[in-house]
Amino acid sequence: MAETMPISQKSQYAVRAVFELAKRQGTGATKISDIAEAQAIPQRFLENILNHLKGGGFVESVRGKEGGYLLARPAGDLSVGEILRFIEGPLSPVDCRVGASKSSCSMYGRCPFNSLWERAEKALEAVYDGTTFRELVVREAEECQERIVDFSI
Amino acid sequence: MAETMPISQKSQYAVRAVFELAKRQGTGATKISDIAEAQAIPQRFLENILNHLKGGGFVESVRGKEGGYLLARPAGDLSVGEILRFIEGPLSPVDCRVGASKSSCSMYGRCPFNSLWERAEKALEAVYDGTTFRELVVREAEECQERIVDFSI
């Protein structure tokens, strides 16, 4: 079966990398190689991605020995949606709601599906924009805690 | 810009074709060429799609002269989600929540993103499974009506 994957591998790596930086926020710069290892991401590919994210102002870099990357904003103020949108472009499920295609669509304005795609888009945005990396970090910590409790029982 | 389009052109054509058949339900078989024209879909491509949909039991075909396609189920009982899932596969935004990839994921079970992807998937399902073709047809009719009213004012 075809296995749709609307969220590209690159975006997933980007989100995981940012997540890793969020976990380490306040502990200085983290090397690409450490992020790659922690999140199981091909290192040379991750180099591209982090560089790209830097262009978007999401992360900062420190060059030279002891260099690495840092999260440029508080984890509680950075949503998954922002990263996805930066890497993937608009979160719309279809082209005809976006930019030039919007007006070039032959049924512009009176397409019965327009409101459907719009509702889908809004639903996704609500989820992705409503989730910050801080929440993800906290949640992971909680789950880890639960597991420890499980073991100790 | 990259313009993500998680819903493939093929799926959109499929949905539009089914929609067209829903509009014409009760009026006998509709030729591929008529559907293609009404919905601006490349005819030879549409042939594949309808044939595929037939395999899923969504439409029926009549061969020979005066042949064509019919919707196999009441439009009010057929959701957009069913068609999308049939053409695209699972509505999950990522692979690691689906089938084999699910268990082959290195962080199986304790991935902090799992619940995020799950919420996204559920949000999409709610929209797509909650919309029937009957609603779409009715909605289009209403919008047409509004436009007539607009003109007459």
Added chain:
DNA sequence: GTAAATCTCAACTGAATCGGTCGAGCTAGT
């Protein structure tokens, strides 16, 4: 000041997917 560690940037590549076409055949009505 030089060596080592690290980020930087753009070009490249192989495989897969996508959107679509084509041809040859089958089926039913007239």
Added chain:
DNA sequence: ACTAGCTCGACCGATTCAGTTGAGATTTAC
């Protein structure tokens, strides 16, 4: 038998995707 239509699978070119590579710039440690 002719014709209008559906059927089925093979085929194709372009794009995208995931990832690699190489050459260079920058900082720190010694």
